[in-house]
Amino acid sequence: MVFDLESTGLNITEDRIIELSYVKVYPNGQEETKTYRINPEREIPQQAINVHGITNDDVKDKPTFKELAHDIARVFEGCDIAGFNSNHFDIPLLAQEMSKAGVGFDPSQHKFIDVQTIYHKREKRDLEAACLFYCGHPMENHHSAADDAKTTLEVLKAQLDHYANDEEPLKNDVDYLSQYSTHNRNVDLAGRIIYNENMQPVFNFGKHKGKTVEDVFTKLDFGYYDWMMKSDFAENTKQVITKLYIQYKKK
Secondary structure, rough: OEEEEEOOOOEEEEEEEEEEEEEEEEEOOOOEEEEEOOOOOOOOOOOHHHHOOOOOHHHHHOEEEHHHHHHHHHHOOOOOEEEHHHHHHHHHHHHHHHHHOOOOHHHHHHHHHEEEHHHHHHHHOHHHHHHHHHHOOOOOOOHHHHHHHHHHHHHHHHHHHHHOOOOOOOOHHHHHHHHOOOOEEEEOOOEEEEEOOOOOEEEHHHHHOOOOOOHHHHOOOOOOOHHHHHHOOHHHHHHHHHHHHHHHOOO
């Protein structure tokens, strides 16, 4: 599945989804597309409207994310998920919205392919330039979630063809693409916690960056877990550190 979001802004813990579009590709090649317009239950800032063109009037009578959450969860169930910059924004924001709606979304049940990461590793441009470079035509209706999702799928297919005969071929394999399109070995979706070379969870931010979570929680800073739980971190990050905290306390 390839998907794209439009939102009220770029803050994963505070902003809300206002549009979600997907292209679901079945094993037989059949494609299913759908777009949800969503009432974010808050004003859309003009700065965001200038980017995607979705106004407050466009969504005022649409269902809320909570009302759609179970349907969206069923759509994503069992799918490998691709997007453009999705590992850093779309997936964490989706997980945050699911958590707010009280609907489970377990990242460990999915493989993620970030087309932007593949592109940046190879060419270092944005989606519009990727479309022109790989597909040979300019992108239309940039920042429409439906067109972004369709273009992302088109770019991914073109990337597979373009690098098929390279010294390091780009393989048409979900496991390979998921690993290749990941910059860090994230433990949580937002990349606040990552695995080090010894596959130990370490902090990837702040004063304890590079230190193992186990050492910080059990030796160096006993109050750090409580501080994180009270701070403005994504729900998925809090779920991950809680699981680790319980695991280390049992030792």
